[in-house]
Amino acid sequence: MRFLSSAVLAAVIVAGAVGTAVADPGVATHEPVVDKVSPAIVSIACKSPPRKNMGEMGWFGTGTVISEDGAILTSTTVVPTDVKPDSIEVSFARGKKIKAEFVCASAELEIAMLRLPKGKYPWVxxxxxxxxxxxxxxxxxxxxxxVMENDDQVAFAQGEVSGFYKISDVFEDKAWYEWCTYKGDVVETTAPLNPGVDGGPLIDCHGRLVGIMSLSYNETRWLGVAVPQHILADRIGHWLKGEAVKDAPKVTPKKPDPLPKDPDVEEDEDAPYLGVSFEADEPVIASVAKGSPAAKAKLEAGDRIVKIDGKDMKSPAGVAKAIKSHKPGDVIELTVQHGEKETTTLKIKLGYQPM
Amino acid sequence: MNRFHAFLAACALAFPAVARADDPDTSWQKVQEAFASAIETGHKSTVGLEVKADFRTPPPPMNLEPGAASDPNYTKRPSTPTSGVVIDKEGDILTSFFNVDGKVKKITVIFPDGKSVEGKLLGVDESKDLALIKVDPKAHDLSPIEWAEEQPAVGAFVMALGRSPEPTSGTATRGIVSAVDRVDQMYNSIWEQSIQFDAKTNYGNSGGPVIDLHGRLVGTVAHVRLQSPWGQNSGISFCTPGWKIKEVLADLKAGKRLGKPKLPFLGVGPKEGAGTVIIGSISPGTAAEKAGLLPGDLVLQIDEIKVKDWADFTNYIKKKKPGDTVTVKVTRGEETLDIQAVLGERPNN
Incomplete structure (x- = not known):
């Protein structure tokens, strides 16, 4: 994560207790997992070029060694895609700072890979x-x-898997950390997530990596989420083999093809046509089709259809029924309410259903 | 082997003196299987709710001065669904009163398979933070939750289940029972005995079930409040216990709307920083003003109770009813006075 935001994040992320049992031989504790995983955790610090009127930016966070020869997996909120490659420094707890090599990064998956100098390393x-x-x-x-820089130790927290959902449009305007770029399925956990743990691993009860922690939490849940391992596995596999597979260029999604017509339903070419649509249960216009009789009569989204031919309209279904009782070319008498204003009554000539 | 025995077996492996400390595969896997199995059972009965309503802004929590603007964290509703729990084959669904507090226009019940059915609000009980919604029992298969026979003990594992943000996958947070029979009108939306627990809950959890390790219903999650008056909520939540729900279930099914009881009110505020109990403020038009209490009065006694701190004073008043008379012994200057006050009603509840 970026240095400047840490104070803000510290204030907003839910904190929780670490559920470690008493370290008594013979009583199961979380210690075996801690002992197995902690030696393979590194802190990372690096720099990226200036952005958005900010000076050169410093980043920090966590990484996990995932192979004996020193491949490190982290997040793009720790090592951004445009990192200055010679600025990356990593260190194990109680270890010296080591220069690491930048391998590849993916904004889409919010992950980056680094490589330690040749050697044998503890790994997860x-x-x-x-x-x-x-x-x-x-x-x-x-x-x-x-904590790894300041106090020479790896911070550890325990929780449970508490949810599976998508980081999607529901949360888009509420994402608290602007550098999170991943959209898709996440695993939520009650294990506390604090600033600087981004890029770190989500570990299962066997001490294996099952996700990469993201700061993409939201106002509805206020809990930490991880990008799940199975979504990352393919890309990580390529990177470990030295294949620098990058994100596919973004394509703007095509509009979906219109639904195929049901052959059992006879299309009525002579259906009368007004050209308005509704979304809710109220006869309030949601949209007006361009060039339709409704558009020519200057009906607008938000207008309420009060009456047709003198009959009170209470629902979109009622409006449809009233229109269907006519033929194209018929003139209907339509009473509308525009905003809070008084109602106006218009005469509209119905058209043909566009095909 | 049923789940309970499975869990006992898990405990035997995980907690007592079995030399397994070096083998995380054995111990925690068994424990997590017990959690996961209870959650799976409870989730069959947990539904998502989308309520369209002109929501009422709830009055400010009682720890704020009457008439204070309500706490935005207290009035907040999620943009995603909230939760509820199916309790019988007749289509009865329990949720939090907060979820239907206002003029309800439409209730959509979302089942775990993603199918939606329209629901109807039957009855509510404000002081238990409880509401009952009904769906047509023929509209969808119903998996009613099993009720826990007894209230869980303090320390027992419980899990809060929800159907927000994604109703089809749901959420589950695990904690323990922190206290039972909490009666707290100051910080809690439940005004009667409630269970305090420490599973993390969020806005979409309100109305969902709290379950035990058998996946049975312990209570329903109350209106969630993420901030306490002194800052971040440390992670405690409240639920309406099953036995309290059963007390009013027939009334709720009959469509009754049970309101909150009127609370007594004297109308005095403490003097900040005083080591003794000194009246700092008198709210205009209240019992205290009518009785002639004044700022600066040193409170010695209320009825037969010696007042040593402010809590002695307020706890005694809380047990009274509006209309009751109390005698407050105060020192004012050189004098000691016995002042009688007829308690009023606390505004804004």
Missing amino acids: PMGDSKTLKLGHVVYTFGNCQN
């Missing part, structure tokens, strides 16, 4: 995020509030 194996269920025990590890 991949789990299978498809097997996760609500209630499963999971952990987060990382450089929470820069």
Whole structure:
């Protein structure tokens, strides 16, 4: 994540207790998972070129070593796609700062890969995020509030899998961290997520990586989410083999083809046509078709159809029925209410249903 | 082996002195299977609710001065569905009163398979933060939740289930029972005995079930409040216990609207920073003003109760009813006075 935002984030992210049991031999604790995973966690700091009237930007966060030869997986909220490659420094807890090489990044998946100098490193194996269920025990590890830089240790938190949903348009205007670019399925966890843990792993009860923590939380849930491992697996596989697969260029989605016509329904070419549509249960116009009789009569979205031919209109179905009782070319008497104003009565000549 | 035994077995592996500390695969996997299995059972009965209504802005929580602007975190509603729980084959669905507080226009019940059915509001109980919605039992297969026979003990595992933001996948957060029989009109939307628990809940959880390790109904999640007066809520929530729900279920099915009881009100505020109980303010038009209490009065006693701190004073008044008379012994200057006051009604409840 970016340095400047950490104070703001600290204030808004839900904090929680770490559920570690008493470390008594013979009593199950979370310690075995901590012992297995912590040595493979690194803190990351790097720089990117200036953006949006800001100076050169510093970034920090967490990464996980995912292979014995030192491949590190992290997030693009830690190592942005336009990172200055020679600025990347990583360190293990109680370790020296090491220069790491930039391998590849994907804004679409919100992940980046780095590589440590040649050597043998502790590493975390991949789990299978498809097997996760609500209630499963999971952990987060990382450089929470820069704890690895300041206090030489990896921060650890335990929680459960608490939800599966999509980061989608529902949340789009409420995303709290602007650098989150991933849209799609996420795994939500009650394990506390704090600034600096982004890019860190979501770990299952076997000590395996099942996701990468994202700061893409939202106002409805206020809980940490991870991009699940099964969505990342393919890309990670390519990168580990040295194939620098990048995001496909963005294509603007084509408008969906109109639904095929049901052959059993006879199209009535001679259906009368007004050219308005409704969305709710009220006879309030949602949209007016261009060039339609309604458009010519200057009807507008938001107008309420009060009466047709003197009959009170209470629903869109009632309006449709009243129109269908006519033939194209008939003139109907339509009473509309525009905003809070008084009603006006218009005479409109119905057209033919466009084909 | 049923789930309960499975969990006992899991406990035996996970908690007592079995030398498994080096093998996380054994211990936590069994525990999480117990959680997941309870959640799966409870989720069959958990539904999403989309309520279209002219919502009423709830009055400010009781810890604020009467007439204060309501806390925005308290009045907030999610843009996604809220939650409810199916309790019988007749189509009865429980939810939080907050979810239907206002002029309800349309209720859509979303089942776990994503199918939507229109629901109708039957009855409400404001002081239990409870509402009953009915769907046509023929409109969809109903999986009623099983009721927990007893109230869980403090420390028991519970899980809060919800159907927000995505009704088809749902959410589940796990915690423990932190306290039972909480009666707190200051910070809680439930004014009668409620269960306090520490599973994380969010806006879309309101009205959803709280379940035990068997997936049975312990209570329904109250109106969620993420902020406390002193800042971030530390992660506690409240639910209406099953036994309280059963008390009024027949009334709710009969379509009754049960309101909140009137609370007593004296109309005095404390003097900030005083080590003793000194009246700092008198609200105009209240019992305190009519009785002649004045700012600066040092409170010694209310009826037979010696007043040592402000809580002694307010806790005694809370137990009274509007219309009751109390005698407040105060020191004013050199004098000691016994002042009788007829308690009024707390405004804005």
